[in-house]
Amino acid sequence: MTPTSASPQLGTPAPTGQDGKWTPRLVTVLIALALPTQLLAAAGILSANATASVAQSFQTSQVAWFSLTVVLVSTLLTPFVIKWGDRYGRKPVMLAMLVLGVAGDIIAATAGSFPVLLLGRAIAGCYGPFAAMAFPAVRDIFPRNLVKSASGILGSSMGLVALAAPFLAGWLVDNWGYRGVMWFLAAMTALSFTLIAFIVPRTPRHDRRPGFDWLGGLTLGGGLTAVVFALGQGPSWGWLSGKTLAWFAGGLIALVLFVFVERRSAHPILDLKVLTRRPVALVLITGGLAQSIAFTLPVIGIMLALFPGIPGVSGGLGWTGQHNAVIGVSWNLVMFVTGLFASRLLRKTDARLVWWTGLLLMGSGYGLMGFFHGNEIELVLTACLANFGAGFVLAGSPALVVGVVSKDEQGIGSGMLNMLMNLCGAVVTAIAFAVLTEHGTVFHGTLFYRDTGFAWAFWIGAILTAATLVLSLFIPRQRGEPDAFHPRHETDEEQK
Template structure:
């Protein structure tokens, strides 16, 4: 049951045929939610581009923490963000997250020491779980007949990020160094705060009680953070190293303990009864796996493009960052246009079939990328096929969640999808580096990867996509947002 919001007369208003139409106000709300959501993806590209500059500026061998700090804080906070959004309304929590994100990036840009950069990145990590709320807010704010389209449009807009951000990142870092990228992130996050404050209405509260299970949130967030940290460090430490096994074991024990903590909690941070439902569990697992491939493999392709071509030592393509961005226009346009087209017609078709078809095409595409990636033409053609499927996947995953949870459960569903996507993405990334490392040459302390490693990297993505497809085949028919007893 949905509790009364600050504007109950709006929340309970009867729907008319006008509710099925896009209006300028709804378009602006979608932009206000999509901007900060996809800024997370842009931040990943900008951060990766700035990493080398950070290492050189502060003469540190621990530059891994520049990106890992933000990821760990984001993972730790995700369970709290889900619950706080239901307790106090998603708009309030999103405003707090974007304000802290802008403050953190500004502090990192101004920092004169590496440890202060990390403090700034840690504060910016409060903004990391934004996607756990934004897709759920779509369910609260948009008319039921437009929820699928709006969710699909917001998910597929990541293609626009992939299209433009590499050029932006190169220009910022080449002109102003790593600080240019951080200042841009600070400014863009401040714009996100303004868009939400001006355009996004407050959402209803979906939790009637005011209690909060702080212990459960810490155990769950800490367990997930420990697992992500172990996976992120496993390649450098070694998978059999006592530190890797220790962090993995501690994270696993924390996640098991969370199940017992939640059972005895009067105010559970996550409703386990919802997550135990077969349609929800299958959808979240398949969605997390599929999206982890769509987002992760595109970034890993940069390794192939930028590593040098040294006969017998390194089988990279040896491109410049600018050349990679130019060639990448082809598959990013395909991903963007496919996602937007699919989103436009999601309401008229069975989302499960479209989703499964996207997974199959993405798996076939990355299988072919593994065989054919030796030059611009080969990589562009095979990656375009993979991006054709990826465009369907990023547009369809949020819509699948809409079809298996109620309006009151949407925050939980979107948040869990976000957590699983990050967890599976970390595992896929670690697996990719593991197969690359198995086919590498060490020269002067630097690992250079051979062609077999790149092939298996792409084939790994294809196998994970096929695993998502297997889970998806058992998802039962989805419900329509219009079936919710209470609309916005």
């Protein structure tokens, strides 16, 4: 008997897809889930385009917090969101996050000072863990044989978003500055709420046990948030300053306490036994790091394009938003097409092979970008190579997670992947901004970045991608998957 969901009485029962094939109904549901999920990617692109406008509008050298604030709140809330999704169903949790996202974007759009802007970004950060609900919802709703391809499309559709977002961002920023971006995000988040409410079916509850592990959630979320905060403040406080070390130490102590709390808890907020399985641990760690690189490095590229070129002060290319969008069509189109191709490959190809290919290409692209990024031709060639790999990475990551966890563990697995992606994203972002700051110059109250800083940011991304590739080579073949080097076709019985 299927459990009754605590979701609002909106939508209809899940489409079963009795023959295991795509139907108009399933396509519509996937679109409804994809829009708010990919709005997260669009928000990253739009925010990156708005960063220079924010820095110069408020004349601040702390503009990194325009992005890091969202990561901070998202990291804190992720363990709670995972548990609430299992307890009450994914749908009502998604709706609540969307409401907070709209409110935060409106506050940011109307902010009259930088602290108020950050307050709005913090509230909007409550929408950050949305992907931790969207991918498990696919597992709840779609027929088993469509779960991997649907998850791959959901992940790789970032390429389609990346095609349109730069044009939109250029138009918004060039005409209305960062406020135009914030108003657009508020409107699209409201539209996403409508789609989820009326198109996505009710989702089941996976945890009916009484009680809630508040202490576990606070120690985990608080510990991760403290570490992220220390990483964000490190460039300005100094990496060896007392305040930075104190926040790091406090975060690490909280994470150690979390392990002991969870061992004694009758209702743990995260089942740590999942991470004791080597395949799961390897997939989550490498997936979180690789996706964080795929999302973070394009932000650095956008900043390179939009920051002005001032000899001895700023190493940016000084492009307008629209010019950046036109040039960026090539590499964003590559990501989109590659993602679609990878989603089809995942049906009969070992997901590890797709994953390894993506990491190799992405790392090579960013390594070359560190050397060649001084004009349109160089950026097109190097970014196309990097995004060719990123398309495989973003499609392969959710497929790997689906392959190593059970249906009941899908929420935990996707949530942990999202949490690790946020944490790794904060680390990669903090490192990138630290390198940029080290090679930066404050001019009229605004921090500008020189060319050497941009080059090292790309090289660090390449080094981290290479490390991820080496680690991911130890991921074992998933049960029921063809071997990466000896693929085979499924038998009729296996397909059933």
